[in-house]
Amino acid sequence: MLRIEKNVNLIAFNTLSFHSIAANFLSITSEEQLAPALDYCAQQQIGYQVLSGGSNLLMAEEIPGLTLHIQIKGISKLKESDSKLTLRVSAGENWHQLVEYSVNNNWQGIENLALIPGLVGASPVQNIGAYGTELKDVLLKVYAYDTQMKRFREFDNKQCEFAYRDSVFKRAKGRYIITYIDIELSKKTNIEAKYQVLKDYFAAKSIKKISLKDVFEGICLIRSSKLPDPKVTPNAGSFFKNPIITTKHFQELKTKYPNIVGYKVSDRSTKVAAGWLIEHCGWKGYRSKAVGVYPKQALVLINTGGATIDQILNLAKKISHSIDSEFNISLEIEPQLFPNIS
Ligand SMILES: Cc1cc2nc3c(=O)[nH]c(=O)nc-3n(C[C@H](O)[C@H](O)[C@H](O)COP(=O)(O)OP(=O)(O)OC[C@H]3O[C@@H](n4cnc5c(N)ncnc54)[C@H](O)[C@@H]3O)c2cc1C
Incomplete structure (x- = not known):
């Protein structure tokens, strides 16, 4: 027997805190429930979508079909x-x-x-x-x-x-x-800090012999200082992927913008820090209606209270347009549309 709930508000199930109503909602606590749940969708001629923590989603106001909330533990x-x-x-x-x-x-x-x-x-x-x-x-x-x-x-x-x-x-x-x-x-015990931000963190704290716990605490501290806590400032993490462009294009941009940040992916391609591009175009801290760009990290778009998917997608469109005009680079949105209608 499937315990399907009707008209469930998913505001607490997505880190952007969008007000979103799922027509049908089912908690999946064991893998045996999947086949009957999908048979139900076929019988009812409805679609389904999979929800976990809701931290990488852009939820529509109405979610048709059956939302499967995966809760299998162990x-x-x-x-x-x-x-x-x-x-x-x-x-x-x-x-x-x-x-x-x-x-x-x-x-x-x-x-x-x-x-x-x-x-x-x-x-x-x-x-x-x-x-x-x-x-x-x-x-x-x-x-x-x-x-x-x-x-x-x-x-x-x-x-x-x-x-x-x-x-x-x-x-x-x-x-x-x-x-x-x-x-x-x-189970290796020798720990190395491979990433520069971490190396700087350990140098500043004069930690020479690094433990796994030091790395864990360092990462938690660095992340908390840069990224908004979704419980306080609703967001979906990085809103755009870091674009990968040709190294030739990157070198041309580097001549014009000496501070542009990029990482070599291969001899031919370079990954550019999308946050730098967005900040350079003046978006950091921007606010319009109920959406904005996080003042400490330009890659994160935030819901300042009662935002909708249309408002955030409009802001994303404006940002993408300005990046394209300035750098001839297309940005790709990282969070997934829910339901995924593309
Ligand atoms: C503050 C913040 C910081 C973040 N930092 C990072 C980061 O550093 N690196 C990073 O990579 N991401 C980051 N993210 C994005 C996000 O946390 C990750 O993508 C995470 O893995 C999404 O997990 P979720 O359970 O919330 O998935 P959801 O948002 O619920 O789902 C994401 C997608 O996966 C699908 N899905 C979910 N569960 C399943 C399943 N069991 N089977 C098949 N498909 C499934 C969904 O249908 C959807 O398309 C961040 C997000 C936030 C809000």
Whole structure:
């Protein structure tokens, strides 16, 4: 028996705090519920969409069809040796709590991904990343329900087709519902701060022998000083992906704008800091109606109270237009439309 709730307000289920009504809402607490839930959609001739922590979504005011809220819990150790271990983590576990649990056990690999909001099941969708680490660096397998073939299947790291904020799951737009993932963590004890901001943080604190806990605390402090807490200032994290342009184009821009920030991706391509482009065009701190650009980080768009998806998309459009005119660079929005109608 499926316990489907009607007309559920999702304001507490999305970090932008958009007022959004789901026509039908079902909490999925075990993978056995998926097939009957999708059969129900077929019988009723309605669509479905998958919701986890709602931290990377732009919710419409009305959400038709069935919203599946993934709440499958559980963490288990699959394999362990002296140097490493494999964890199986269910989709409904909280990502940051998983990082904290790993750090508390001295397991290395995901500490740089501390404080990323959301649930484990969404982490492969955009191959979450921060401070030089991406999920793909530790991921062994993803298990998902294939809604087209109506069966569960597993993906190894290569089959996930991970790229910068991208994967086969994101491109398949809801075809696969992730139920759990396997990750490999290391028990190595020598810790290095690979990212410059972290190196600066440890130098400022005169920390020479770095522990995993130091990295975790450093990341949490750095992130909290730059990014708004969605509970206080509703937001969806980075609103735009960092654009990747040809190195030739980047060098031309560098001549005109010596301070432009970019990172080499390959000999031919460079990833440009979208936050720098937006700040350079004067958007930092901008406000219009109920939306704005976060004053401490131009990459984050915020809901200042009662904003709608149309208002935030309008602001994003204006920002993109000005970046295109100034730098001849197209920006791509990072959060996903919900429901995904594109
Ligand atoms: C303050 C803030 C900071 C952030 N910082 C970062 C960062 O540093 N790096 C980064 O990469 N991201 C960052 N994000 C974005 C976001 O937290 C991540 O993308 C996160 O993985 C989204 O998880 P979620 O559970 O909230 O997913 P949701 O927002 O609920 O869903 C995101 C997408 O994944 C799909 N999805 C969700 N669960 C499943 C599932 N089980 N199976 C299949 N599809 C699914 C949804 O349909 C949707 O398309 C940040 C967001 C905020 C608000």
